[in-house]
Amino acid sequence: MTDRQIHIRSCSLCEAMCGLEVHHADGDVKLIRTNHNDVWSKGYIGNAAGFNYSISRYAGMFLQLAGLPTVYSSATVDTWPKNVSCQLMYGHAWRIPVPDIDRTDFMVVQGANPAAGQGSFMARPGAPAALDEVRERGKVVVIDPRRSETCAHADQWLPVRPGTDALLQLSVVNVLFDEGLVRLGHLADRLKGVDKVRAIAAEFPPERVAEACGTDASTIRTLAREFAAAERAVWYARIGTCNQEFGTLASWLPDVICALTANLDAVGGLMWSKPVAWSMLQQDWGFESGFGRWSSRVRNAPEVLGQFPMGCLAEEIDTPGEGQIKALVVVGGNPVLSAPESTRLDTALPQLEAMISVDNALNETSRHADVVLPGLAALEQPFYSEMLWGWATRSAAKYAPPLFPSADGRPDEWEILTRLGAMCAGMGDVNAAEFDDLYFSALVELTGADPAVALAASPDPGPERINDLAVRTGPWGDRYGENPDGLSLDKLRDLPDGLDMGPMVPQVDNIVIHPDGKVDLAPERITADIERLAGRLDRxxxxxxxxxxxxxxxxxxxxxxxxxxxxxxxxxxxxxxxxxxxxxxxxxxxxxxxxxxxxxxxxxxxxxxxxxxxxxxxxxxxxxxxxxxxxxxxxxxxxxxxxxxxxxxxxxxxxxxxxxxxxxxxxxxx
Missing domain, CATH: 2.40.40.20 (Barwin-like endoglucanases)
Known part of the structure; x- marks a missing residue:
């Protein structure tokens, strides 16, 4: 028997990305425990597609290549209101600002439970301890219809009725304007729509909304005053504000409140991460995004940023007629559990003529598949989160190589998605490695680097060279030798405990991609929903x-x-x-x-x-x-x-x- 060895890596199961020591011998894992030397988590301890090393870097390629007519994803039972508000406010659906929890003095946590969920759109290990530190500096307020685990790390629990979050937020905006508490700070000349927000909020004083929200007007006024008075304040709203009937409004207004109090793109407020390796999701690839460009067949639901609501999927499968879905590819998802009216979807899936699941488990959804294509186990592949560093509270990086080789030589997910996408496109079974050279070269060109140089530096196909590209062409990268002291994936391999380049910094100029370069505080698609919200007051x-x-x-x-x-x-x-x-x-x-x-x-x-x-x-x-x-x-x-x-x-x-x-x-x- 060989002596135990220790493999250093990160946990891939949530936003915290905690550092781990994997103790192994003779091809078996003996023990997994926290890595106290990890520069990110220091010993503290989604969906499968987003957290998977290959799928997260190849899902977009698969969709573009396959040319599938419709997309349904877990996003439309989770994040889509926040994506919509960011698309309209900043010009990009995935450039989502993050609470600077380590430097704020006053934090509102609304519809989120980081004590159980470890933060979402806020990658920061040990969120409960961080909230305790905020309390030592100032105050934490939790707005939630349940006294959740996070309330144990807060100074105040402010319960509200579900679906009224946006009413409470609008009344806070009302107080900010009414009592002269608005200060725009360094973004004064970068914000448009301030007067429109003022006019909208004028109709929602605390006295008008309090009863519907289930609270009292004085509590709302005190919250607004304390938030505005804090030197550094942040309003963090997450899934509870997204997946409700006024989710877009409730996801938009926290950013508005921070902007009106000089806490957007400011230390201690809402900021944007600056990842060591850029995220595929957050890059500006020049693709068109929009709303209502086509509609679903059965209920005529408009597409939103290229997707239909997940709740449409069952009816599109089991309703006969032209355009009826006859085939389905499921990548790392389990919609039989996660989709609305899931019983109907469970009944509909056997009616498909073909179903393929890319999944490592025979679960409630993949049990219906004609073909299940398993990828690699977690310890058979590297780990460096493609997307989570894009919402991290610090510019850190951690890379871990595979611990074990593939047990039976089965393909990695990147190869599965490449070949499957080509088959869906009618191209037959392509050579995945040759096709990947074309894909990688196209990505390199978009960064401004030389494809020939990048291919020579990374000749092997797959996600490793995409990761290397993102590090090399990131803010601290070596750009393939142009900056000899810069970073590359090889340099990160020599730092198993990780690398920390510091906290977030103001960078609105690098984030907003509207033609006028301004943050739109009052997008028409969002403000048009105010009338529907007002109807909630009389319910x-x-x-x-x-x-x-x-x-x-x-x-x-x-x-x-x-x-x-x-x-x-x-x-x-x-x-x-x-x-x-x-x-x-x-x-x-x-x-x-x-x-x-x-x-x-x-x-x-x-x-x-x-x-x-x-x-x-x-x-x-x-x-x-x-x-x-x-x-x-x-x-x-x-x-x-x-x-x-x-x-x-x-x-x-x-x-x-x-x-x-x-x-x-x-x-x-x-």
């Missing part, structure tokens, strides 16, 4: 509404097949306030039936005053009770599928994003 309280939640041990659903993380206390429960439980006649520990217009589930009740009255909560990512999967642990702890209850047409209008939070439901005892 009666009505029934209970449902919101989702996540658990740190689940990491969405990724960890549900790991026995040590799912055993013990049942975490797939319905959280309900004691008063609501009494009204519904349900009892703690017993089973209730939760019904919506879309479906029903039966789940154990957990009565807790951490819920705001009128709101109930289920975790997402569960529902592993489908036959034909090969996830034995997850099947034993199946839970119920949240998305059975989500109507496919309950969406945020400007983005088409599913309104997963705020679904009207009824709760009765079983």
């Amino acid at each position: 009666p309280a009505g029934s209970l509404v449902l919101t989702s939640r996540r658990h740190v041990r689940s990491n969405n659903s990724w960890m549900h097949n790991v026995e040590v993380l799912v055993r013990g206390k049942d975490r797939c429960t319905l959280l309900i306030h004691p008063a609501d439980a009494a009204d519904a006649g349900v009892v703690d520990g017993e089973v209730a039936r939760v019904s919506s217009s879309s479906g029903a589930v039966e789940v154990r009740v957990e009565v807790s005053d951490e819920m705001y009255p009128g709101v109930v909560s289920l975790p997402h990512g569960w529902g592993h009770d489908k036959p034909g999967t090969r996830q034995s642990v997850a099947s034993r702890y199946a839970g119920v599928n949240y998305n059975v209850l989500v109507p496919p047409d309950f969406v945020d209008v400007p983005s088409g994003n599913a309104a997963v939070n705020g679904v009207p439901v009824s709760v009765v005892p079983v």
Whole structure:
């Protein structure tokens, strides 16, 4: 038996990218623990496509090559409102500003739970400890209908009714203008639409919105005043503000609030990351982006930034007629669990004439595939996040080579996507290596480097040379020898614990790509939705509404097949306030039936005053009770599928994003 060796790498399962020591011997992993020498995480400890070394760098190529007519992705049940607001405000959907959590004095956390989710669009390990440090400098306010785990690291919990986040935000803007608290700072000549925002906000004073939000006007006014008075303040809003019926408005307004208080592109406020290796997603490739250029066949839903709402997929498969979807390629996704009205999609998939899944697991979705194409295991491939450094709070970098060779010589995902894309395009089975030379050369040309020089430096095909290109042509790169002291992937290989080039810096000039170079604070597509929001003010309280939640041990659903993380206390429960439980006649520990217009589930009740009255909560990512999967642990702890209850047409209008939070439901005892 050989002695144990230690392989240094990063965890690829979430935004924190924690450093790991992988102890191994004789081809087996013996122990995985934190790497205390990691320059990024210092020992602290999404979706598969975004976190995969190959897929994240080749998904765009696959889509362009295959020429598939429609795209459905997890983005339209998650981030799309934020993408829409950034596209319209800054000119690029993925140039999303990040909270400078390490240098702020006042932080609002709205619709986010970084204590469980480790931050999203905010790559920073140890988010709870960072929030504690903000409290030492100033104040943390959590706005959420549940007293989440993050509230333990906050000074104030401000509960609101689901779907009213934008009303509260607009009233904060109202106070900023009404009380003379607006200061534009260094962006004064870079902002347009300020007067339009002022006019819109004038109609939403705190006294008008407080009752609908479920709070009081004085609380909103105090929040606005404290935020404006702080030397450095940041408003962080995430998935809870995205996947609701007014998601685009609630994703737009935090950036507006920061801009109006000189906290956009400013230290301690909302800033943009400066990654060591540029992200494929955040580059300006010159591709056209837009809205409503075509519409879905069945419900006539407009495309938004090239995608249809995920809730349209089932009806496009099971509704006969010209243009009916007959074939589907699924790359690293599980829409049978994640799509709205997921029961219908589960029934529709067997009606396809052909389905291909690129996946390492036979899960609830891939069990329907005619062909499953598995990629490599995590330790069989390198790791350097393609996208997460684009939302990191520091300009750091970490690279880890593969630990083990591919066990049976099967192809990497980059080769699978290249060959599959060519087949979809009618080109037959191409030589993936030769095709990759063309793809890589095109990328090099777009950076202004010499393709011949880059090919000579990196002759082997695949994502490694794309990663090298991104490092070399990044802000600290060697540009293939033009800057001899600059970075390359080879230099990062010699730094297994990583490299830290410092905190974020103001860089609005490098971010905004509108022709006039200005940040648009009042895009017409967004402000046109204000009238719909105003209608929310007169809506009666009505029934209970449902919101989702996540658990740190689940990491969405990724960890549900790991026995040590799912055993013990049942975490797939319905959280309900004691008063609501009494009204519904349900009892703690017993089973209730939760019904919506879309479906029903039966789940154990957990009565807790951490819920705001009128709101109930289920975790997402569960529902592993489908036959034909090969996830034995997850099947034993199946839970119920949240998305059975989500109507496919309950969406945020400007983005088409599913309104997963705020679904009207009824709760009765079983």
